[in-house]
Amino acid sequence: MWGRMFLRPVGIGKSCRILDYRALFTMQLKTKEFESLFTDGLNAIADIFKKHQFELRIAGGAVRDLLSGMRPEDVDFATTATPDEMKSMFQAGGVRMINNKGEKHGTITARLHNENFEVTTLRVDVQTDGRHAEVEFTTDWQKDAERRDLTINSMFLGLDGTLYDYFNGYEDLQNRKVRFVGSAAQRIQEDYLRILRYFRFYGRIATQPGQHESDTLQAIRDNASGLASISGERIWVELKKMLVGNHAAHLLDLIYELGVAQFIGLPEGGNVEELKSVWKRSQGWSPKPMTLLSALFCRSDGVDKLDLRLKISKEEKNLGFFLVKYRHKLLKAQDEPQALIPYTDFIIDSREPDVQLKVCELLKYQGEGQLLHEMKRWTIPRFPVSGHDLRKIGITSGKEIGTVLQNLREIWKKSRYQMDKEELLSQVDRS
Template structure:
């Protein structure tokens, strides 16, 4: 099986690239070795995109820095205390980390020494499928027999799951996220049990770290079953501070073929946690979401409230004018998912409205205050009220009144 894996890796575009080969050539001197490790190997073998390439090496960080410089590559000491140097080759960044082994462990404050033992380096990683290495020719090195787990979609902790989690409680969320992205079948029982036993450790994590991991989890292929398990085990409540509507989220992901927005974390969080407006604020604060993410979630929630009567749905133009295209689409999808979860959705009507939201232009009110003044309306507090009345008349006409027709109404009222 490893020979087949070798062939797949040897043909990988990212490994054949001149950029990564230049990094290998710079590092592998004076008997030092370098191997790609982790996600790039896993993703290649499973047929997933490879967003970045990490390299492990026996070379010490200062040697990596010097050798990269001599080779004409840019080297940045992004994590020298942990042995990590970012080497930029042909515009692409590669994280190069010296092999490490734990001497003593105090939670995340493990005392680490640099080494040359590939097995020891593998033993301090999180999951077996992430402890895979490949040299510059694509030859696989599998010190912990992780290849079988990788190909089978089995996410298993390396060694004692409880010990791995106590080293960094974020690994609880990583366990669910990696399962959601790459897992097949049932979740590993030993790993799940350890997550349950260690779940209170999640309270020690910062909102930024939880938020970063949750965003990635919500985008993953099997996020729905992973989140259902998290919620059943009480992990979602600890991570986010509230409950989850997992059936609604499952229904949302059922609309994926119609709407790529169903993979967006902002919409997912509204569907999962947006029982009331305060929930939106709580989740945004807990996960340290950006102002843009918060704004999008609030807009989606507002549209949900606007669509509370699914029998009398507003027109696409009305929603577009009131909430903009993204807010209107998000809110419609959230309501559609809610009704689908309750098996009361009129899919045909919602699909038609979604099509209108995607294709119709966003209405733009054709008048401004300057138009009224030019027509003879005096400036002052009454100007805004008059403009609002005209705008309301324009909306009630189905946004059909032209600027000329509205101007005629101005002159008739003066």
């Protein structure tokens, strides 16, 4: 059941000037994913808002997910009640409130039946600086929808299953299109991170690469420099999500083409062709974001520069260094049955932390699917001989113990780690 409601222009007197014109698309959603949201906690909080005659709707990404047939991991709510009104009715109902740091932006988090419910008052942006917004509360659902980034994220869903869509978000979702609400340039200038959100959602929603609207790409090109003012941590969150989505190679190419790369820490003249190759040959193996990004770097100092801008984790940084260093040095053996040996020997000899996981990412980078499968099944064997074992057979010199252990380790490796302690000790010259 669906329809489009056309509301008449709003004006004053005979010389009425059109102030507002709305085309609201509605439909009824009744799916098992939607119905599964109605826990004891949600039913309880819905009753509270209904009792106090305030509207409560599901907002943003959760609506998009439900319309796509998915049960959302996180559900955000929007309401016509102000934060003070929410606090008053929650207190009256004995409802605990937590994490109210977002109150100045209109968000109150209520906890009922061991669940958290994040509810935000409808807002309009009074002033924006490309990073933050000063907001004013409203009871107008369309005004709140207007301030959101993409049409597919601007819809609301009533708790009775009624969809409220002011900007063709449902149609865009059905057609797998990613568009900004209204003017792309204006939306971007309100928060420059929306450039990367556009790329991220394109990779999530669009079925084909390259189906962008020309005015959207021009708005991104014209405003790319605004990303210089956005914190590296926020950029890295969006960039990582984009890299694990669809069309990552195409989108990275576009990031360079539109002049975005220089403002988000990516290397000037990055090796995009190498990244495209790595992306193509690692499909289906879930490479980590840094596995793909490392293809851009000609030298390891590119990883340092990326870290300087984006504040990546120590684990991510070390993986980047590892891949840049070994991607062309550590290669499979020519003899196919022995192909994994260079990698297993490297792991046995290495002092790298999490070395087996890093080698798995290296195999993804190199497109070695069969070896990756074997590596995941392989368990690092424990060298069975210790210095204590050598002392027991009469070798007491520390220097000699070190030499003998190294020789035994080489023998053990050649046996493909099969020889046990007794077999190895029998190789020791005790004369």
